[in-house]
Each structure stands twice: as structure tokens, then as C-alpha cells.
Amino acid sequence: MEHSIESYIKNLVRETIGQTISDVQTHNGRSNYVIANWKMNKTLAETADFFEKVTCDDTVSVVICPPAPLLYLANNMIKQQVKPIALGGQNVHWAEKGAFTGETSTEMLKDVGCEYVIIGHSERRQYFHEDDEIINQKVRQSIKAGLIPIICIGESLEQKNFLQTEQILTEQLIGALKNTGSSNFIIAYEPIWAIGTGQSATPERAQETHAYIRSVLKQLLGQTADSISIIYGGSVNEKNAEEFSSMPDIDGVLVGNASLNAETFEEIINVFAKGEQNE
Template sequence: MEQSIERYIKNLVRDVIGQTLGELQLQSDRQTYVIANWKMNKTLNETAEFFQNISSSQDVSVVICPPAQLLYPAHLFIKQSGKPIGLGGQNVHWTDKGAFTGETSARMLMDVGCEYVIIGHSERRQYSFEDDELVNKKVKQALKSGLTPIICIGETLGQKNAMQTEQVLSKQLFGALTDIDSSQFILAYEPVWAIGTGQSATAELAQETHAYIRSVLKQILGQKAENVSILYGGSANENNAAEYHAMPDIDGVLVGGASLDAKVFDAIINVFAKGEQNS
């Protein structure tokens, strides 16, 4: 009897250690991203100047998301530079093609060199009335086409003050990922109250929220949730990047205004490069 109990305890300890090591391995495999969302900014000349002055790092996946009319020039500038920089769109339509004036299909994005696309940004949700159902359609279209979706979620100031952050994020996550079993996407937590306001979330608050987001992802995807990189957005800049980088559940940043200056964006990239943690 004693031997049976001892064997049971040994097996239990072995299983727990194995599971912990497995989770640590999955966490270490998560990619770190520094992604620029230029929104409606830059001319052709300004884009050329940016790529002349930007650097990159083998330890961080750098992605630039310019306006649609600058995508192909940006692709050429990246190719000319020889730097390992990814290209992403700021929006995608949920169908292959059709009579949708002003829209851009996944095929068009890939045709000009895109590998990524931002979906569900709060500004799109606000100005184009994108709801969770539409976000879900776009995510499915991106995945089907071979693009990596950068799915944005976040609460407004009113929702934050009403203590509804977790409720809002859960709804957005379950809505965006309905009938999706893949973990080949990136999440960006962008508190709406922090975007463009300079009132960024503290690193501790962002970490707490990211940990909650991952717990919800586990409900949806199971253990595959550990593979998903979760980025922070919302007035991320060169001054607060190191604080976010120090947090275990923050796998990079989605940068708005601070990404328009190559020197400033370079500083953020350097923070997230391996060996620069807590610098």
C-alpha cells in the first residue's frame, strides 16, 4: 500500500514538472513583436526617408503597417534595404473580391508584399462601426488567405471606470475567435482610453490585463493559447517600452504615434531585442 502511494506521488510530481516545463517551453517560443501602425500618416517621400533610417533586429519581429497607398512602395523600400522587416495592412475585407468601393482584399494585400493585417482596431470599430461579428469574418478571411491577423481589443474609459474591463475583453475575444481553432494570430491589447492620449496603462496594470487575456484564450484554444503573442498598445513609446518588456505576458508593442519617427521607433525596437531587458 505504501509503495502504491509513493509511486502515485512520484508520478504526480513528474506530471506536474513535465507540464510546467512544457508551458515554459511554449512561453519561450512566443515571438516578440514591435509593430508600427502609421494610421493616416506619411507621404511617399517620408516613407522612403523612414526606411533609410530604420534599423532592425534578428531578435524581434519588426512589422510596419502603412496606409494602403504606401504598401507597395514600402514593400520595395524594405526589399531594397535587405532588412528583415515585415509589412502589414491596416484593414482587410471579409470577402475575396466584389463591388466594395474603397475596400482592400486579402489577395490585394498579399500581392503587394503583406504578411500581416490589423483587424478590429478601436478606430475602425468606432468610425466604421465594426462589431465583433465583422471582426470574426475578417480574421477568418485573413487566416484563410495566409495573412497573420493582428487582432485589437480594448475597453473605453467609461467601461474601465465601470469596472467592465474583463467583461468587455472576454466578449471581444470570444466574438473575434468564434469557430477559430488556429493560434496563428497576434493579439494587441489597446485600452481605448490610452490610445493617442499619452495616458498609457502602467506596466503592472497591462501585465494584469494580459494575464487575464491569456486565461480567456486558454478557455477558447486550450494549451495553444501559450503560442499567441499578446502585445500592448495605447501610447506605447520609447520611455515606457522597457517597463512593458519586463512583464512576462507582454510579448511586444503595437505602436502608433511613436512609430512615425524612425529614431524613436528604433529605440523601442532596441528595448525589445534580446539582451536589452530591464535596461
């Protein structure tokens, strides 16, 4: 039965995707996000230096996601300097608490000031074998605890070459959002073939994919999908950020390597702040 539902949604999406892409609108009041994923980088001293240097205003929603041991310091730095920056975790466990050595709970993330958490990043899917069921459990626990999930989806190079992008994204969306009963989340489209490779999707191709993702969300959530921010990740830097910011269904970026340098990251923030002012 579940498989037939998935097939039904895919067919509905294929029927509407042409119209969705050809009739794209403005950002429709959605928040623009610039989110930093530091991955396994930085020391305490480097974290303090970053927050002392980086500047931003409140025209763009800026979220920094450091490794777990750096979250407490990052939260203190944000409070001391009164900067409009939110904090996010890079991962979370699906259980509230318990015998899960080395894991981090939603309560712990909230206790150190986190408002967001990245879930389903391709590195977690690939290296830690997280499937759609595990990701769904994490999404549901995060929403229950009051955290905003940044749900990552994306296809591999092999899947892209076999023209399976739409199928993979649809399955990942359905899997992540199953039984959540919420629209308080962010979708991050991160093509696996573009992460850390220096290759990124063209802005036009990324826009088409984001429009497709929004059409899937409309089938799942109705018009609420228009209010959900969909951001792009995959070798985003200060040189290509402006092209992505001009696309109507790209509501920000998830930045990896380019977020480690305060000056470079600030340039990306300014690109999206400028876009907000022009709308």
C-alpha cells in the first residue's frame, strides 16, 4: 500500500512539474537562509576568532552549525556580542535519552542554545548508513522537541547519470516527512556529486530541481509548501552565491568549506542580504 501511495504522488508531481517550473513566482515571503556547516573543523580558539570577526544583520536568517564540542562556546559568543545568528547542531539522535554512547539528544542541543539541526546529510547517509527510516525518526524527535530540522536530500552521480534524480528526491522527501504532521522545517537540496568536489549545479538546473521539490511538497502538504524554505548546498562559495540568490525557488544556501572563513562567509551573507533588499 505504501509503495502505491509513493507511485501515486510521483505521478501527480510529474503532471504538475511543467507548470510549476514555467510559472515560478517570487520568494513568496519565505525566509532566506545562509547556513554554515563546519563539519569536523575548528578548535575553541578558532571558533572564538570566527565569531569575533563575522558580522551580519537581520535581513537574512544566519545559522551556524559547529561540531558538538564547540556549541557551548559558540552560544556564549553569540550572546556576548549580541549578533543576529542562530545556532544549529550537525546531527542528533532519535531517542530523547538513554544508553547511546557518543550521541547527542535534542534536549542537549536545546540546552546549549540550538534552534536548528541538520538531519540526513549525505555524509551521514553514506558513512553512518542512515536510511530514510532513521532520518524520519530524527526529524520527528526534533520537531517534537521544538528544533527546526534542516533536512538534506540529494542524488549521487550514478543516480544523476541514470536520470533517477526525481525518483530519489521524491523517496527521500516522503521518507523524511512521514507522520511528522508539521511544516516547520527547511529542505536543503545537496546533490552528492557536488559536495566538496568544487562542482556545483548550474543555477538554472538547481532552480528546476528546487521547483520540482516544491511540487512534491505541495502534493504532500498543499499550499503550505509555498512557505517552506528550500536551500541549495554543494560547493557554494562567494563566487557563485549571487547566481543562486537570483533564483525564485532557491531560498538560501547551506555552505561547507566556504563557511570556515569569516570574511568569505560574510560575503555570502551579504549576497543574500542584498537580494532581500532588492525584492
